[in-house]
Amino acid sequence: MKLAGGCACQQIRYKLLADPMIVHACHCRDCQRITGSAFVINMWIERKFVETDGAAPKSSRLKGGTGQNHDVFFCDACGTYLWSFYHGAPGDALFVRAGTLDKPEAVAPDVHIFTRSKVPWLTLPKDAPAFKTFYPIEKIWAKESLERLKQNVAERKGSRTRKSRSG
Ligand SMILES: [Zn+2]
Ligand SMILES: [Zn+2]
Numbered sequence: 001m002k003l004a005g006g007c008a009c010q011q012i013r014y015k016l017l018a019d020p021m022i023v024h025a026c027h028c029r030d031c032q033r034i035t036g037s038a039f040v041i042n043m044w045i046e047r048k049f050v051e052t053d054g055a056a057p058k059s060s061r062l063k064g065g066t067g068q069n070h071d072v073f074f075c076d077a078c079g080t081y082l083w084s085f086y087h088g089a090p091g092d093a094l095f096v097r098a099g100t101l102d103k104p105e106a107v108a109p110d111v112h113i114f115t116r117s118k119v120p121w122l123t124l125p126k127d128a129p130a131f132k133t134f135y136p137i138e139k140i141w142a143k144e145s146l147e148r149l150k151q152n153v154a155e156r157k158g159s160r161t162r163k164s165r166s167g
Contacts, residue, residue, distance in 0.1 A: 007080035091152030
Protein backbone atom coordinates (compact mmCIF):
# COMPACT_ATOMS: atom_id res chain seq x y z
CA MET A 1 0.00 0.00 0.00
CA LYS A 2 1.54 3.35 -1.08
CA LEU A 3 -0.36 6.18 0.53
CA ALA A 4 -0.11 9.80 -0.52
CA GLY A 5 -2.12 12.90 0.19
CA GLY A 6 -2.14 16.62 0.71
CA CYS A 7 -3.99 19.68 1.91
CA ALA A 8 -6.98 21.21 0.13
CA CYS A 9 -4.91 23.79 -1.81
CA GLN A 10 -2.22 21.17 -2.60
CA GLN A 11 0.61 23.42 -1.38
CA ILE A 12 1.57 20.59 0.96
CA ARG A 13 1.90 17.08 -0.43
CA TYR A 14 3.03 14.03 1.54
CA LYS A 15 3.84 10.37 1.06
CA LEU A 16 3.79 7.60 3.61
CA LEU A 17 6.83 5.35 3.19
CA ALA A 18 5.24 2.53 5.20
CA ASP A 19 1.77 1.38 6.16
CA PRO A 20 0.40 2.91 9.35
CA MET A 21 1.07 0.86 12.50
CA ILE A 22 -2.58 1.25 13.41
CA VAL A 23 -5.56 3.33 12.30
CA HIS A 24 -7.66 5.02 15.00
CA ALA A 25 -11.12 6.45 14.74
CA CYS A 26 -11.08 8.90 17.63
CA HIS A 27 -14.40 10.18 18.95
CA CYS A 28 -12.96 12.47 21.63
CA ARG A 29 -14.20 16.05 21.97
CA ASP A 30 -10.85 17.52 20.88
CA CYS A 31 -10.86 15.56 17.63
CA GLN A 32 -14.48 16.50 17.03
CA ARG A 33 -13.65 20.19 17.45
CA ILE A 34 -10.44 20.17 15.42
CA THR A 35 -12.07 18.39 12.50
CA GLY A 36 -15.50 19.99 12.88
CA SER A 37 -16.87 16.46 12.46
CA ALA A 38 -18.11 13.43 14.39
CA PHE A 39 -14.68 11.77 14.69
CA VAL A 40 -11.22 11.80 13.17
CA ILE A 41 -9.44 8.96 11.36
CA ASN A 42 -5.79 9.01 12.42
CA MET A 43 -3.05 6.86 10.91
CA TRP A 44 -0.38 6.27 13.58
CA ILE A 45 2.97 6.12 11.78
CA GLU A 46 6.64 6.77 12.57
CA ARG A 47 7.58 10.40 11.81
CA LYS A 48 10.52 9.25 9.64
CA PHE A 49 8.04 7.55 7.28
CA VAL A 50 6.11 10.76 6.56
CA GLU A 51 7.80 12.47 3.64
CA THR A 52 6.67 15.98 2.67
CA ASP A 53 7.52 18.00 -0.37
CA GLY A 54 6.70 21.60 -1.05
CA ALA A 55 5.80 23.81 1.89
CA ALA A 56 6.30 22.71 5.49
CA PRO A 57 3.15 22.69 7.62
CA LYS A 58 2.74 25.20 10.42
CA SER A 59 1.83 23.99 13.89
CA SER A 60 0.03 25.14 16.98
CA ARG A 61 0.17 23.65 20.46
CA LEU A 62 -2.93 22.52 22.31
CA LYS A 63 -3.37 20.98 25.73
CA GLY A 64 -4.48 17.40 25.13
CA GLY A 65 -7.20 15.71 27.18
CA THR A 66 -4.50 13.77 29.03
CA GLY A 67 -2.85 17.04 30.13
CA GLN A 68 0.06 16.39 27.76
CA ASN A 69 0.74 18.76 24.87
CA HIS A 70 -0.66 18.06 21.45
CA ASP A 71 0.83 19.77 18.37
CA VAL A 72 -1.43 20.04 15.33
CA PHE A 73 0.12 20.65 11.92
CA PHE A 74 -1.75 22.50 9.21
CA CYS A 75 -1.30 24.22 5.88
CA ASP A 76 -0.58 27.93 6.30
CA ALA A 77 -2.38 28.77 3.05
CA CYS A 78 -5.64 26.79 3.30
CA GLY A 79 -5.80 25.73 6.97
CA THR A 80 -6.22 21.98 6.35
CA TYR A 81 -5.09 19.96 9.39
CA LEU A 82 -2.75 17.25 8.16
CA TRP A 83 -1.42 15.51 11.27
CA SER A 84 -0.82 15.67 15.01
CA PHE A 85 2.10 14.97 17.30
CA TYR A 86 1.01 13.79 20.74
CA HIS A 87 3.75 14.40 23.31
CA GLY A 88 2.28 11.70 25.54
CA ALA A 89 2.17 8.97 22.88
CA PRO A 90 5.04 6.48 22.88
CA GLY A 91 7.70 6.82 20.19
CA ASP A 92 8.41 9.55 17.66
CA ALA A 93 5.29 9.27 15.56
CA LEU A 94 2.68 11.34 13.78
CA PHE A 95 -1.06 10.83 13.62
CA VAL A 96 -1.89 11.56 9.98
CA ARG A 97 -5.49 12.40 9.12
CA ALA A 98 -6.78 9.80 6.69
CA GLY A 99 -9.26 12.28 5.21
CA THR A 100 -6.31 14.09 3.59
CA LEU A 101 -5.29 11.00 1.58
CA ASP A 102 -5.78 11.04 -2.18
CA LYS A 103 -7.64 7.76 -1.64
CA PRO A 104 -9.17 7.91 1.84
CA GLU A 105 -10.94 4.60 1.16
CA ALA A 106 -7.50 2.90 1.25
CA VAL A 107 -7.61 2.66 5.06
CA ALA A 108 -10.28 1.77 7.58
CA PRO A 109 -10.23 2.17 11.36
CA ASP A 110 -8.69 -0.77 13.24
CA VAL A 111 -10.06 0.50 16.53
CA HIS A 112 -12.55 3.13 17.74
CA ILE A 113 -11.44 5.11 20.78
CA PHE A 114 -13.01 7.59 23.21
CA THR A 115 -16.44 6.33 22.24
CA ARG A 116 -17.77 7.81 25.51
CA SER A 117 -18.24 11.03 23.50
CA LYS A 118 -19.34 9.34 20.26
CA VAL A 119 -22.31 11.10 18.67
CA PRO A 120 -25.45 9.04 19.42
CA TRP A 121 -26.68 8.83 15.80
CA LEU A 122 -23.60 6.94 14.70
CA THR A 123 -23.69 3.14 14.99
CA LEU A 124 -20.32 1.38 14.82
CA PRO A 125 -19.90 -1.96 13.03
CA LYS A 126 -20.67 -4.78 15.50
CA ASP A 127 -17.28 -6.44 15.14
CA ALA A 128 -15.24 -3.21 15.38
CA PRO A 129 -13.03 -3.00 18.48
CA ALA A 130 -14.28 0.01 20.44
CA PHE A 131 -13.20 1.53 23.76
CA LYS A 132 -14.74 4.21 25.97
CA THR A 133 -11.30 5.86 26.36
CA PHE A 134 -7.90 4.48 25.32
CA TYR A 135 -6.98 0.78 25.15
CA PRO A 136 -4.16 -1.67 25.91
CA ILE A 137 -1.93 -1.44 22.82
CA GLU A 138 -0.44 -4.93 23.23
CA LYS A 139 -3.93 -6.47 23.10
CA ILE A 140 -5.02 -4.79 19.86
CA TRP A 141 -1.95 -4.25 17.70
CA ALA A 142 -0.53 -6.79 15.25
CA LYS A 143 2.79 -8.32 16.27
CA GLU A 144 4.62 -6.57 13.45
CA SER A 145 3.28 -3.17 14.53
CA LEU A 146 4.28 -3.81 18.14
CA GLU A 147 7.82 -4.52 16.95
CA ARG A 148 7.87 -1.26 15.00
CA LEU A 149 6.61 0.65 18.03
CA LYS A 150 9.33 -0.84 20.22
CA GLN A 151 11.96 0.29 17.75
CA ASN A 152 10.35 3.73 17.41
CA VAL A 153 10.36 4.22 21.20
CA ALA A 154 14.06 3.27 21.31
CA GLU A 155 14.84 5.73 18.50
CA ARG A 156 13.05 8.60 20.27
CA LYS A 157 15.01 7.93 23.45
CA GLY A 158 18.22 7.82 21.43
CA SER A 159 17.57 11.16 19.77
CA ARG A 160 16.81 12.78 23.16
CA THR A 161 20.12 11.56 24.56
CA ARG A 162 21.98 12.91 21.54
CA LYS A 163 20.21 16.28 21.88
CA SER A 164 21.04 16.63 25.56
CA ARG A 165 24.68 15.76 24.90
CA SER A 166 25.08 18.34 22.17
CA GLY A 167 23.07 21.00 24.00
ZN1 LIG B 1 -3.10 24.06 1.67
ZN1 LIG C 1 -9.23 12.33 19.78
